[in-house]
Amino acid sequence: MNWVTGVPWVYPSLEVVHIVGIGLLIGSLVVFELRVWGLGRAVELHALARLALPISVSGFALALCSGLVMFLSQIDEMLGNTAFVVKMGLVAAAGLNAIGFHLRGGLAADDRFARVQTALSLGLWVAVVFCGRWIAYK
């Protein structure tokens, strides 16, 4: 993995892909979640979900792939970094929350618990971003 840290423009380029992925993941998720919470009722919920959620998943995939390459280039440093370790726990929690939401029936379960899950989802992803930025400061 020497080329990841040894070629000057590679690591920052991976960080750019990571950030674009974050933008897509959270941006699209926020639009969907605001609709779940009642904003923009002119937009049909299921149609919005079909548009927005795959975009979020694609964003996550970009972040995951770029993150994995960065991680593999400096495994010891990352495992020794508290912010990184906490971040991974939060990503897992956000992922489990998303899976739980869909196992409960997704949009069919239009109840208070589902709304709590969407709020929790956003909270978890913002916490992931916080930890991700803090890696450099830890």
Add this chain to the structure above:
Amino acid sequence: MQRRTLLAFAAAGFAPALARAHHGWSGFDQDRPIYLEGKAESVVWKNPHAELMLRVSPGLAVPADLAKRALPAQSASVDPAKVVAATRLPTRKDPVWELELAPLTRMEAWKVAEIKDGQTIAAIGYTFPAEKGEAVMRVEYLFADGKVYGLRSSPV
């Protein structure tokens, strides 16, 4: 690579025991620049920033001519005279310090030749407030190969 990956997952539970870390500028006490000189060891010339271990020269002293050395201009607003005037030796006596340099793109902008293990270098930089924690210095000015480099930003 397979074994390392397995160890990685196993080691996740022991993360606090692993000491290496990355730091931004804000974690360091930029009001108290310190001076170090010695031989480079374990040079890691990689992103996100180059770093090395420095085996401090015995009888370390701040050079008398430090204030007279021409410190280079750079894009960040650093006052070289102010930094040099405040530069002292660290009070802690660690024989080896970890020096954090700059990202590779910035090292290239300054045309810093890759430092080799065993090479004698010097640096002005910052460590943690009250010199607590590990012996880590974030380098402001690097003296190597008879030249001076300002590692906070790019040369102008």
